Amino acid sequence: MDYFPIFTKLENKPVLIVGGGDVAHRKCQAMLQANASITLVAPEFCAELIALSNDKKVTLIHDYFTEQHITNQSLVIAATDLEAVNKAVFDTAEAKNIFVNVVDDQPKCSFIFPSIVDRSPITIAISSAGKAPVLARRLREKLETIIPQHIGPLAQLAGNFRDKVKSQLDSFSKRRMFWEKAFTSDAVAQVAKGDIAAAEQTFENILAGNNQLNGEVFVVGAGPGDPELLTIKALQAMQTADVIVYDYLVSDEIMALVRKDAELVCVGKRLGNHSVPQDEINQILVELAKQGKKVCRLKGGDPFIYGRGGEEVQELAKHNIAFQIVPGITAAAGCSAYAGIPLTHRDYAQAIQFVTGHCKKDGQELDWQSLAKANQTLAVYMGVIKSPHIQAKLIEFGRAPETPVAIIENGTRKEQRVVTGELNDLANLIEREQIKSPALLIIGEVANLSKELAWFGNSQQSHFSSSQLLTNAA
Numbered sequence: 276m277d278y279f280p281i282f283t284k285l286e287n288k289p290v291l292i293v294g295g296g297d298v299a300h301r302k303c304q305a306m307l308q309a310n311a312s313i314t315l316v317a318p319e320f321c322a323e324l325i326a327l328s329n330d331k332k333v334t335l336i337h338d339y340f341t342e343q344h345i346t347n348q349s350l351v352i353a354a355t356d357l358e359a360v361n362k363a364v365f366d367t368a369e370a371k372n373i374f375v376n377v378v379d380d381q382p383k384c385s386f387i388f389p390s391i392v393d394r395s396p397i398t399i400a401i402s403s404a405g406k407a408p409v410l411a412r413r414l415r416e417k418l419e420t421i422i423p424q425h426i427g428p429l430a431q432l433a434g435n436f437r438d439k440v441k442s443q444l445d446s447f448s449k450r451r452m453f454w455e456k457a458f459t460s461d462a463v464a465q466v467a468k469g470d471i472a473a474a475e476q477t478f479e480n481i482l483a484g485n486n487q488l489n490g491e492v493f494v495v496g497a498g499p500g501d502p503e504l505l506t507i508k509a510l511q512a513m514q515t516a517d518v519i520v521y522d523y524l525v526s527d528e529i530m531a532l533v534r535k536d537a538e539l540v541c542v543g544k545r546l547g548n549h550s551v552p553q554d555e556i557n558q559i560l561v562e563l564a565k566q567g568k569k570v571c572r573l574k575g576g577d578p579f580i581y582g583r584g585g586e587e588v589q590e591l592a593k594h595n596i597a598f599q600i601v602p603g604i605t606a607a608a609g610c611s612a613y614a615g616i617p618l619t620h621r622d623y624a625q626a627i628q629f630v631t632g633h634c635k636k637d638g639q640e641l642d643w644q645s646l647a648k649a650n651q652t653l654a655v656y657m658g659v660i661k662s663p664h665i666q667a668k669l670i671e672f673g674r675a676p677e678t679p680v681a682i683i684e685n686g687t688r689k690e691q692r693v694v695t696g697e698l699n700d701l702a703n704l705i706e707r708e709q710i711k712s713p714a715l716l717i718i719g720e721v722a723n724l725s726k727e728l729a730w731f732g733n734s735q736q737s738h739f740s741s742s743q744l745l746t747n748a749a
Contacts (some may be wrong), residue, residue, distance in 0.1 A: 277404035278387055285311040289347060293340045293364050294354030295320035298378055302352050303333060305388065316344050317355070342367050350386075353377040381405030390415035394427035396434065423511045425467040432471060433457070436478050443482060456481050461489050463515070464569075464597075490564030492591055494584045496577040496603015499713075500526040501613075501687040504604045512601055516571035518563050520556070524575030524713055526688060533571070553583060557590040564596040575713070577605040581631045581656045605629075607654035610686025610715045614693045615728030618652050623720035626651040632658030632665060632716075647672035655716035662716070663702040669718070674698060679722035684714040695725055 290306050292299050295317030303324065306313050313333045315324060320335055328335045336344065340360055345351055345367050353364035353375065365383040368375035377383035381404075389400035390411045399418060403411045433454070444450045457478055465474035493512040498504040505513075513519065513533045521530065523543035533539070540559065542551040551559075563570045578584025578600065591598045607629055611618050618627045628646060632655050646653060647669050658665055659682075670676050676699035684692040696704045698718060704710075 278402060280389075280400060280402065282398065282400070283350075285309040285350065287312050288349040289314065290350045290352070291316065291345060291348040292352045292354055293317065293344075293360065294352075294378075295324060295335075296354070296356075297321060297323075299352075299354040300324050302354050302378065302388075303327065306350075306352075307332060308393075311350075314344075314348075316340050340364060345371060345373065348373055351375040353383075392418045392422060394422060394424065394430070397422075397426050397430045420507050420510060421514070423467065423507075425463075428471065429458075429463060429466045429474075432462075432466060432474055432478070436475070440482065453481060461491070464491055464599075490567045490570065490596060492560050492564050492570045492572055492587075492596060492598040493601055494572045494578045494588060494598060495574065495601040496579075496582070496584075496605075497521075497525045497529050497573050497575055498604040499576055499606045499609040499687045500529070500685065501609070502526070502528045502532060504609055504687060505529065505532070506601065506603065509601050509603060512571050512599075513573065515569060517568040518570045519573055520559060520563070520570060521573040522575055525573050526575075528688075529573075533573075537571075553586060557587055560587060561590060561594050561596060564591070565594075574603070575606070576609075577603045580605045580607075580629060606656060606686060606713070606715050607717075610683040610691075611654070611717055613687045613691060614681060614683050614717075615725045616681055616717055616721050617724060617728075618654065618717075618721065620721050620724070623724075624650060624652040627654065628652070629654050629656065630658075631656045632661040641668075643668045643672040647674040649674070650720075652717065652719035652721050655718065657712070658716045659705055659710055659712055659714050662705050665716070666698060666701040669698060674718075678718060679720055680704075681717040681722035681725050682708075682710055682714055683717065684710050686713070686715055693725055695722060 285306065286309065288311055290311040290313050292302055292306070292313060292315045295315060299315060299317070300321055300323045303313055303315065314336060315333060316336045316338055318337060318339060324333065324335065327333045338344075340363060345364075351364060351368045351373055353361040355361055361377045361380060361383065365375050365377050369385065374386045375384070376386055376388065381387065384405065387402060387405055389402040390408070392399040392401075392415055399422070401411045401414050401418070440450055440453055444453060460477050460481060462474040462477040465477060493516065495509045495512050497509065510532060516534060516537055518538045518540060519533050520540045520542055523541070542556045542559065560570060560572060572578070572587060574582045574584065576582055579602070584600065588598050588600065607618065619625065628651060630641060630646060630653060655665060676697065678698040680696055680698050680701050682694045682705060684694070694704055694708050694710065701716070
């Protein structure tokens with residue numbers, strides 16, 4: 276271990292920073308977060324440091340560094356671009372056994388700055404001992420996505436409650452059991468919602484032995500398939516839920532991220548095969564929540580865009596079951612972006628319509644007059660089977676037969692495939708290429724941009740056009 280990790284209390288402690296530029300300002304900001312008493316020494320100072328001085332937050336000394344400036348300091352930072360000055364600061368501090376850091380000069384550091392995940396009072400520090408600071412920063416970014424913002428307030432609440440727990444529970448094992456229950460109780464979700472009073476009451480109930488748990492359902496959008504498109508809140512719900520109720524459209528890569536000991540309930544929906552009817556799915560969610568479980572209802576895309584999330588939360592509300600909605604990146608946004616297709620474009624499409632090719636059996640016919648208008652983009656969900664009908668109706672109501680189209684199969688996933696062509700060949704294109712669900716249809720002039728943009732963006736999957744296919748066939 277090159278550096279021993281330690282957390283120091285710098286509140287009102289004297290800290291010296293030698294330097295007056297941008298780097299000194301950054302280190303100053305870090306020390307201000309710790310409420311240190313900061314003095315800076317330099318011949319000149321940047322405007323930001325002068326502003327801090329005017330606000331009485333720091334003390335500026337317009338001078339060249341001398342040994343006198345280091346007297347009585349708890350911590351010293353050298354942040355100049357002059358090697359001789361930095362060395363003088365380091366040598367002087369070392370001689371006086373004062374911790375010193377020379378910025379970007381690891382051999383001249385008796386302490387180093389870690390990458391920090393701040394969820395005060397929870398603080399996580401990550402260090403590579405100066406060997407790979409960018410790698411440490413990337414690790415911090417990963418932790419930032421995993422650790423929810425409400426962990427800090429939850430820890431603060433626990434800290435406020437510790438003395439009461441200690442006074443009422445006379446053994447370590449009893450106290451440990453209390454905190455295990457507390458941190459898996461409704462208090463966590465209550466703090467996440469900002470209801471600290473309710474969370475405190477939950478702690479009180481557990482301490483009094485009234486620890487019946489209430490269930491809750493998180494209706495979560497998993498996005499179109501790429502796990503890196505998950506929202507932070509979606510990932511947190513997946514990793515804290517007792518039960519995951521999921522669809523087939525949720526990719527294996529995303530399912531690998533759920534809590535390892537969670538119960539998995541597949542209620543899969545595939546084209547032409549609903550393994551569990553929607554009414555039964557609604558009842559499953561209700562029953563699991565009534566058992567006091569935290570349930571993650573995990574859906575591909577966004578739960579409120581052709582995901583039947585609205586029907587499910589209506590049922591939950593009818594039974595007075597708490598729920599939260601966690602939006603996801605819908606297929607139209609994710610798949611089109613990965614295929615290099617902007618859904619709107621000043622030159623080609625001033626509007627966009629989302630439409631499903633799969634309605635209820637007794638549903639009304641789509642407004643084809645509106646859908647066939649030019650200068651707009653149609654994003655058609657679940658349109659593979661109905662593609663002959665969609666093609667015929669759009670042309671019947673005035674959309675040009677040569678309108679560009681793109682079919683995006685398995686959008687955002689490693690096996691993504693994009694097939695482009697014209698509206699008058701849509702159904703044949705799907706049949707010829709044996710397109711399988713999940714697939715999204717993009718109809719409109721913007722589909723042509725896929726040929727131009729896909730190879731320069733984040734999609735380099737298989738990409739075909741009808742003209743290429745015809746050339747290959749010839």
